Amino acid sequence: xxxxxxxxxxxxxxxxxxxxxxxxxxxxxxxxxxxxxxxxxxxxxxxxxxxxxxxxxxxxxxxxxxxxxxxxxxxxxxxxxxxxxxxxxxxxxxxxxxxxxxxxxxxxxxxxxxxxxxxxxxxxxxxxxxxxxxxxxxxxxxxxxxxxxxxxxxxxxxxxxxxxxxxxxxxxxxxxxxxxxxxxxxxxxxxxxxxxxxxxxxxxxxxxxxxxxxxxxxxxxxxxxxxxxxxxxxxxxxxxxxxxxxxxxxxx
Amino acid sequence: xxxxxxxxxxxxxxxxxxxxxxxxxxxxxxxxxxxxxxxxxxxxxxxxxxxxxxxxxxxxxxxxxxxxxxxxxxxxxxxxxxxxxxxxxxxxxxxxxxxxxxxxxxxxxxxxxxxxxxxxxxxxxxxxxxxxxxxxxxxxxxxxxxxxxxxxxxxxxxxxxxxxxxxxxxxxxxxxxxxxxxxxxxxxxxxxxxxxxxxxxxxxxxxxxxxxxxxxxxxxxxxxxxxxxxxxxxxxxxxxxxxxxxxx
Numbered sequence: 001x002x003x004x005x006x007x008x009x010x011x012x013x014x015x016x017x018x019x020x021x022x023x024x025x026x027x028x029x030x031x032x033x034x035x036x037x038x039x040x041x042x043x044x045x046x047x048x049x050x051x052x053x054x055x056x057x058x059x060x061x062x063x064x065x066x067x068x069x070x071x072x073x074x075x076x077x078x079x080x081x082x083x084x085x086x087x088x089x090x091x092x093x094x095x096x097x098x099x100x101x102x103x104x105x106x107x108x109x110x111x112x113x114x115x116x117x118x119x120x121x122x123x124x125x126x127x128x129x130x131x132x133x134x135x136x137x138x139x140x141x142x143x144x145x146x147x148x149x150x151x152x153x154x155x156x157x158x159x160x161x162x163x164x165x166x167x168x169x170x171x172x173x174x175x176x177x178x179x180x181x182x183x184x185x186x187x188x189x190x191x192x193x194x195x196x197x198x199x200x201x202x203x204x205x206x207x208x209x210x211x212x213x214x215x216x217x218x219x220x221x222x223x224x225x226x227x228x229x230x231x232x233x234x235x236x237x238x239x240x241x242x243x244x245x246x247x248x249x250x251x252x
Numbered sequence: 253x254x255x256x257x258x259x260x261x262x263x264x265x266x267x268x269x270x271x272x273x274x275x276x277x278x279x280x281x282x283x284x285x286x287x288x289x290x291x292x293x294x295x296x297x298x299x300x301x302x303x304x305x306x307x308x309x310x311x312x313x314x315x316x317x318x319x320x321x322x323x324x325x326x327x328x329x330x331x332x333x334x335x336x337x338x339x340x341x342x343x344x345x346x347x348x349x350x351x352x353x354x355x356x357x358x359x360x361x362x363x364x365x366x367x368x369x370x371x372x373x374x375x376x377x378x379x380x381x382x383x384x385x386x387x388x389x390x391x392x393x394x395x396x397x398x399x400x401x402x403x404x405x406x407x408x409x410x411x412x413x414x415x416x417x418x419x420x421x422x423x424x425x426x427x428x429x430x431x432x433x434x435x436x437x438x439x440x441x442x443x444x445x446x447x448x449x450x451x452x453x454x455x456x457x458x459x460x461x462x463x464x465x466x467x468x469x470x471x472x473x474x475x476x477x478x479x480x481x482x483x484x485x486x487x488x489x490x491x492x493x494x495x496x497x498x499x500x
Contacts, residue, residue, distance in 0.1 A: 006375075008375075019375065069374055069376065071376050072374055072376035072377055072378045072379055073379065098375055098376040100374055100375060100376065103369075103370070103373070103374060104368065104369065104370065105367060105368050105369060105370030105371075106368060170365075170369070170383070170388070171365035171368060171369065172365070172368040172369045172370070173278075173365070173368070203277060203279060204277060207277060207278055209368075210368050211278075211364060211365040211367075211368030211369060212278030212279075212281070212282065212361050212364060212365055212368075213278070213279075213282065213459075213460075214361075214365070214387065214390070214456070215387065215452070215455070215456040215459045215460065216380070216382065216383035216384075216387050216388070217382035217383060217387075218380060218381060218382055218383050220382065221381035221382045222381075229459065230464045230466070230469065232459065233458070233459050233460075233461075233462045233463070233464035234462060234464055235279075235462070236279050236282070236283070236459070236460060236461065236462035237461070237462025237463070237464070238462070239274075239277070239279045239280075239462075240274070240279070240280075240283060240462070243273075243274045
């Protein structure tokens with residue numbers, strides 16, 4: 001299969017970027033989107049041009065490193081799929097494909113298609129942890145957890161932190177990412193001790209970098225793990241409840 | 253790799269450690285928008301129910317229009333217990349505050365969102381998957397409703413924009429106003445904008461307030477659609493009836 005690629009090239013965060021057109025020739029329909037880019041890069045290497053820089057790691061849709069805007073769709077047109085799991089058979093021979101980096105002020109382009117996602121780490125650092133006792137490992141299933149809570153928590157925990165939700169959001173909001181990270185811990189007994197401090201710390205760190213939610217729901221459609229915006233509603237509720245919880249300071 | 257620039261920092265010192273801190277966060281502002289939105293929805297519904305009295309015509313025995321009596325009843329709310337017009341004044345203060353807070357929170361959030369978006373625009377045409385036309389045009393439908401509201405108050409409450417305005421003669425004022433085709437068309441266009449605004453807002457407020465329940469989530473969309481439809485059909489019926497000559 002042959003494709004005409006319109007790719008965003010940018011040498012450094014401060015350099016002005018621009019689109020360049022490349023031809024991808026003889027691509028197997030079984031090739032993944034990233035393998036197609038590898039092919040193009042091999043060719044660029046042979047003609048002495050700088051290869052297209054893009055993030056990737058596991059290439060099996062679980063690490064969250066990859067992710068580009070493909071024809072205006074985060075991670076491409078296929079629902080619930082990361083860029084690495086998108087295959088070229090989903091396109092038609094001769095298609096022209098526009099490939100752009102995620103765009104958000106809080107997540108600037110590092111080079112070509114790579115963006116700086118370290119603000120997501122800052123959000124996790126602010127509260128994405130729980131307290132556990134050290135020592136011998138406790139017996140499994142000592143703490144009873146309702147099956148529904150475990151399932152819902154697992155749904156939230158399936159977030160791979162790829163930032164497609166931020167890329168899809170017209171406001172560059174990271175609410176789905178943050179809500180998934182909060183929901184995953186707050187639904188479980190182990191997450192309760194820090195529940196109220198966590199939601200305040202993570203939400204307010206999120207707001208230092210990203211926009212706010214206007215309930216479009218685009219993030220949910222873009223999410224390669226199909227995480228529901230119900231988690232955002234849960235975060236909103238916990239954030240207001242947390243304003244009234246300061247039991248630790250009673251008597252002070 | 254350059255250090256990412258922080259867009260803003262929450263200062264939780266001083267007054268902000270109280271609820272001010274909550275309302276300076278975007279989630280708090282969305283709460284404010286949703287709560288004032290609920291107030292405004294209730295107002296719009298009450299306003300519609302009151303206005304539909306225009307179809308009651310004229311009382312053949314007294315010669316009075318029920319809608320005129322309704323407007324008079326609004327000024328005498330509270331009967332002889334409170335000074336005349338004071339309850340209406342309280343309603344007007346509450347309503348104006350809700351409008352101001354609703355618009356203020358929208359303005360603050362819009363400014364923040366623009367900053368968060370930065371200069372980054374996607375080159376490829378975005379094909380929105382779940383974002384509706386209504387959700388993407390909230391700003392514009394809101395501004396259209398606001399502009400209409402200013403005219404509407406000048407037209408039927410203050411009378412500046414209506415040469416035939418007579419204080420208290422609600423029925424005659426409405427007929428005189430909506431008999432002007434330009435006004436009737438503006439009235440209907442603004443109500444389409446209002447219905448779009450409600451279609452997204454009445455769904456979105458549940459999400460902002462965090463009233464999420466898997467069993468009842470599906471009802472939120474129907475509720476918003478039904479609310480918008482009732483307001484649209486009800487409000488459009490009045491200018492259409494006046495233009496068609498069904499009420500005079």
